[in-house]
Amino acid sequence: PxxxxxxxxxxxxxxxxxxxxxxxxxxxxxxxxxxxxxxxxxxxxxxxxxxxxxxxxxxxxxxxxxxxxxxxxxxxxxxxxxxxxxxxxxxxxxxxxxxxxxxxxxxxxxxxxxxxxxxxxxxxxxxxxxxxxxxxxxxSVQEYAEVAYQIKLLWSEQKGKFELPVPRSTPCKFPYGNAYAISPEGYCTFCSGSMDQEKKYFFDVDIENKKMFSVRKECKKCNILPLCLGGCIIQYNLRAGACTYEKYELKNILISYIKHIS
The missing domain is CATH 3.20.20.70 (Aldolase class I)
Known part of the structure; x- marks a missing residue:
């Protein structure tokens, strides 16, 4: 800001x-x-x-x-x-x-x-x-999904096309990749939404100390996994819901897409 x-x-x-x-x-x-x-x-x-x-x-x-x-x-x-x-x-x-x-x-x-x-x-x-x-x-994710779907419908009206959700190529780069959040003071944190109060200068951060990508047990059974790759680990740890909204609106999204191309 x-x-x-x-x-x-x-x-x-x-x-x-x-x-x-x-x-x-x-x-x-x-x-x-x-x-x-x-x-x-x-x-x-x-x-x-x-x-x-x-x-x-x-x-x-x-x-x-x-x-x-x-x-x-x-x-x-x-x-x-x-x-x-x-x-x-x-x-x-x-x-x-x-x-x-x-x-x-x-x-x-x-x-x-x-x-x-x-x-x-x-x-x-x-x-x-x-x-x-x-x-x-x-x-909740489900409550948000209803709003997000309505926004998607409005956006499709504006653009004259209805797009399907795209699978993610990589998970969040903060826990798994070489990405960091740097504060105005020059400190480095896990990410901008992290509750971790530990402060390190950027040049002190071990970029090799990242987690191997793993999928939670409940996510392995989810047919939406390619769209989110497990979601945000911070939101999951906060029990705030890490799922993508398409999990609850995929049927409506597919119906709208078919109507648009028919």
Missing amino acids: LLNIPVLVYLDENIKKITDKIGIVYKAFLTTNGSMLSKELLQKVKFSSIQLTFDGLEKTHDRLRVSDHFHFKEEIELIENIMNFSQAKVLLRTNICKENKDEIIALHKYIFEKFGNERIEINPNRTIKYHQDDSFEML
């Missing part, structure tokens, strides 16, 4: 030089709350995609914000700036919980009506309750 702009610009300029020299494509992606994303930065750094998070329509979004900054209207203004001052796509991430599930479709429709769909992509997300004092109530 807090952009170290001089470092960001420095990295962007120098990575461009390296990739131009060796002839490979360079794309810059950004996830931010947008509060420090200026028109000047949008013009200077040629972002391919910028992810912004919405927690519902205006009243709900502003109420569920963790901090009292960057309210709904400001995020809408930022999308306008992205559209006007850059060529970047906007990745619309929606945090979905019990408090906002009934207005998530209306939120997506509002965004599409205001900005179209050519430069909008979607990233619906079931909000996980990592702490007991979090200010929302978490949906």
Whole structure:
């Protein structure tokens, strides 16, 4: 959320030089709350995609914000700036919980009506309750599945095509691959959602100390396994549900796909 702009610009300029020299494509992606994303930065750094998070329509979004900054209207203004001052796509991430599930479709429709769909992509997300004092109530995977399927139907209407879910090629790279989350202080943690409070500097992390990929017993019997490869281990350990939503909506997804191609 807090952009170290001089470092960001420095990295962007120098990575461009390296990739131009060796002839490979360079794309810059950004996830931010947008509060420090200026028109000047949008013009200077040629972002391919910028992810912004919405927690519902205006009243709900502003109420569920963790901090009292960057309210709904400001995020809408930022999308306008992205559209006007850059060529970047906007990745619309929606945090979905019990408090906002009934207005998530209306939120997506509002965004599409205001900005179209050519430069909008979607990233619906079931909000996980990592702490007991979090200010929302978490949906079960099955409850979330109903909302996610409706979003998929709306998205198919916008794009004029209905896509089947794609099997994952690899499991989460945090427990099994060479991926780490680095904090602004330079510390490395298991992942951004980890409850592990152990802090290590990135150069002290043993990249070989990763788990061998294994599948839980209950997952081996699941016909959705190729779509999630076991899901998020953090959510599983929290007993928050690690299954993908398609487990509960696969029949409806297949019916909708057949109707679309018929």
